[in-house]
Amino acid sequence: MNYLIQTHQLTKRFTEQSIINKVSMNIKEGEIYGFLGPNGAGKTTIMKMLLNLIKPTSGEITIQHQSITTTSYEYLENIGSMIEYPIFYEELTAYKNLQIHCDYIGYKDPNHLKKVLDIVGLQKSGKKQVKEFSLGMRQRLAIARSIVAKPKILILDEPINGLDPIGIKEVRELLVMLKQQYGMTILISSHIVSEIESIADTIGVLNHGELIEEIAMCSLREKQQSTVEMIVNDPTKAKQLLEEKFNANVQIINATTLHIQKIVEKPSILTKHLILHGIDVDEVETIHQSLEEYFVNLISGGNQYV
Incomplete structure (x- = not known):
């Protein structure tokens, strides 16, 4: 080099x-x-x-x-x-x-x-x-x-x-x-x-x-991960189902919202799994992390990629 x-x-x-x-x-x-x-x-x-x-x-x-x-x-x-x-x-x-x-x-x-x-x-x-x-x-x-x-x-x-x-x-x-x-x-x-x-x-x-x-x-672009945001009727049960089935990193944001990271499956597969287990999925959105978010995260002491 x-x-x-x-x-x-x-x-x-x-x-x-x-x-x-x-x-x-x-x-x-x-x-x-x-x-x-x-x-x-x-x-x-x-x-x-x-x-x-x-x-x-x-x-x-x-x-x-x-x-x-x-x-x-x-x-x-x-x-x-x-x-x-x-x-x-x-x-x-x-x-x-x-x-x-x-x-x-x-x-x-x-x-x-x-x-x-x-x-x-x-x-x-x-x-x-x-x-x-x-x-x-x-x-x-x-x-x-x-x-x-x-x-x-x-x-x-x-x-x-x-x-x-x-x-x-x-x-x-x-x-x-x-x-x-x-x-x-x-x-x-x-x-x-x-x-x-x-x-x-x-x-x-x-x-x-x-x-x-x-x-x-x-x-950085290769390992930049996206966050899947889901609106569901039972986030606690949904979190458990996704973690057990896909070993996903799932966070409950509020009474209806989940954030799912470090996942390789498509959002449609996650959604299908939840519906088959009685979870209502109202919205699904993929949120891509920008360099600015990555930078702010580093400066604040975290690293979402580790």
């Missing part, structure tokens, strides 16, 4: 408090890795350590098979990033900001600047100064700046923050295009779980500075 970014037991402490605690993460080359976690979980701190903006207390970071030390910097030329609130030259246009950035990093392809602005939806910003930009426009410019030199790795901290639904869709499509056409490896954090679900190849769930889950989305 070709991992482009890896950490091993990565730890960061401020005074006696551990902000990041022994995080070992593995990001494959050419994938979109979605970083999920509540505010204060440590996502931004890890991203800053990957960029050597914050020095780890202990642990290891390997990027492109190179061990990163506190003095490493050459590897950064292959990384584009957007961390926290982006800073620009407020009196200048989007194009001029990109031009200055390219001069600073030594990237010379003036024709590419207009293409990048077009990609992020700022082609019509013209002579408008950045100080006049909305938050969404600033986010788009920050993404443009991070990809203008065609980096191999992209690290984006909350890139869809402040965008309207159309802007979110455009950024989502942009990131997928960067992965597919340019082979970029992308680490992205977001509070919008549904957006991570729609583009990520792998997710890492961080809580209180610890990586509590790292799983490929294809594996």
Whole structure:
């Protein structure tokens, strides 16, 4: 397996408090890795350590098979990033900001600047100064700046923050295009779980500075279980019948409702069994668990898949 970014037991402490605690993460080359976690979980701190903006207390970071030390910097030329609130030259246009950035990093392809602005939806910003930009426009410019030199790795901290639904869709499509056409490896954090679900190849769930889950989305979808909800006239008897016959995990929700999990049989088979034993079944519905529900369940300390 070709991992482009890896950490091993990565730890960061401020005074006696551990902000990041022994995080070992593995990001494959050419994938979109979605970083999920509540505010204060440590996502931004890890991203800053990957960029050597914050020095780890202990642990290891390997990027492109190179061990990163506190003095490493050459590897950064292959990384584009957007961390926290982006800073620009407020009196200048989007194009001029990109031009200055390219001069600073030594990237010379003036024709590419207009293409990048077009990609992020700022082609019509013209002579408008950045100080006049909305938050969404600033986010788009920050993404443009991070990809203008065609980096191999992209690290984006909350890139869809402040965008309207159309802007979110455009950024989502942009990131997928960067992965597919340019082979970029992308680490992205977001509070919008549904957006991570729609583009990520792998997710890492961080809580209180610890990586509590790292799983490929294809594996997650394979084991994502559904809940069968039934409305019956006698939930206590129905629960007993289903547990004895199918070894099902059955919960009584209220006086008429059952939730059935960890079951391989079709709902129609469950229904037939109950009816044959004198149970009236009024309604049957299959409820699929979303990534958001899975995420909330993990953060709250449970795991419905175990």
